[in-house]
Amino acid sequence: MPATREGVRGAVITGWGSALPEKVLTNHDLEKMFDTDHDWIVDRSGIHQRHVGGLTSALSIESGRQALEMSGVDLADIDALVLATTTPDRAVPATASTVQHALGLRCGAFDLNAACSGWVYGLINAHGLIAMGAEKVLLIGTDTLSNITDWTDRGTAILFADGSAASVIEAVDGPGQMLGWDLDSDGSAEKYLYAELGGNLLMEGREVFRRAVRIMVDSATKSMKHAGVSIDDIALVVPHQANIRIISASMDRLGLSMDKAAIVLDRTGNTSSASIPLALNDALDNGRISDGDLVLFVGFGAGMSAASAIVRWTTTAQEHTK
Numbered sequence: 001m002p003a004t005r006e007g008v009r010g011a012v013i014t015g016w017g018s019a020l021p022e023k024v025l026t027n028h029d030l031e032k033m034f035d036t037d038h039d040w041i042v043d044r045s046g047i048h049q050r051h052v053g054g055l056t057s058a059l060s061i062e063s064g065r066q067a068l069e070m071s072g073v074d075l076a077d078i079d080a081l082v083l084a085t086t087t088p089d090r091a092v093p094a095t096a097s098t099v100q101h102a103l104g105l106r107c108g109a110f111d112l113n114a115a116c117s118g119w120v121y122g123l124i125n126a127h128g129l130i131a132m133g134a135e136k137v138l139l140i141g142t143d144t145l146s147n148i149t150d151w152t153d154r155g156t157a158i159l160f161a162d163g164s165a166a167s168v169i170e171a172v173d174g175p176g177q178m179l180g181w182d183l184d185s186d187g188s189a190e191k192y193l194y195a196e197l198g199g200n201l202l203m204e205g206r207e208v209f210r211r212a213v214r215i216m217v218d219s220a221t222k223s224m225k226h227a228g229v230s231i232d233d234i235a236l237v238v239p240h241q242a243n244i245r246i247i248s249a250s251m252d253r254l255g256l257s258m259d260k261a262a263i264v265l266d267r268t269g270n271t272s273s274a275s276i277p278l279a280l281n282d283a284l285d286n287g288r289i290s291d292g293d294l295v296l297f298v299g300f301g302a303g304m305s306a307a308s309a310i311v312r313w314t315t316t317a318q319e320h321t322k
């Protein structure tokens, strides 16, 4: 995957929002559903609880509305809505159309399925649209994996959950926030994590785990190379929230301590397309990202897909927008 060309028009994130279903399912709740226990789940995955329930459209509308309000953009100025999801409400049309209508937008709208790498794929696509002349893009990452989880299968039901997070991305004069990026997919590994149309997720957990660390480190390394930065320059890593042991092993191989990782996994479980932006928004809301910080997003997922991007954060993003 080539590096960003010199001179393309860049963008910055100017608003964000998060939405989780009200219903919380703890590990102790799962103990009543199948043979498992809280300590095993925490030890093997880092997850304590997850939110479940609702539709991809409804969660997207909630997070999208928050992001639009925070950015203060005029709804008529949004040129595109990109909805990263692997769990659309229906086969046709794109759930993005439902969300667009409910939010009062009139713009291009499409779903993007890159599984757990979806939001980073969407971020790079949004930058591509902006490089081609779009001014403002609403990017939402949402998944309702509870709808495609076999709730009797302890190998998957402990991990997957529902959530949504949105970002408003606006064009700027000049290079913008994104310094480097990488997208990848290895279709030869699709058999390790998939769901047939209308079916539930099937996963070979150990194999996914084994590949995940290598995939995340490879992609992050490529993005750093494209950005011309080293690991010492990274202030915060926002990784896909799949398993705390995957995150920890990846941080270790990258040469970073865990206090440089954004984590929401313990509270949310694996929300696929929503996982990275939920962790980003949590870090932003808790003041973990300062002006000028380099933030590394890195995800992997079914496909097996991978995506990473490095942005130089600016807390005064609005000042840079048109």
Ligand code: UT7
Pocket (backbone or CB within 6 Å): 035, 036, 037, 040, 041, 044, 045, 116, 154, 155, 156, 158, 203, 205, 206, 208, 209, 212, 242, 243, 246, 270, 272, 300, 301, 302
């Ligand atoms: O977005 C990408 C999504 N997917 C992933 O990231 C999945 C990556 N993989 C994983 O996170 C881990 O493989 C799991 C958390 C799914 C499983 O952890 P593990 O350490 O790989 O466990 P394992 O599959 O090797 O199983 C170890 C033992 C087995 O028992 P035996 O055969 O050793 O007697 C399992 O039957 O743990 C048993 N086990 C459980 N025990 C209690 C499997 N699931 C459970 C459970 N509760 N929920």
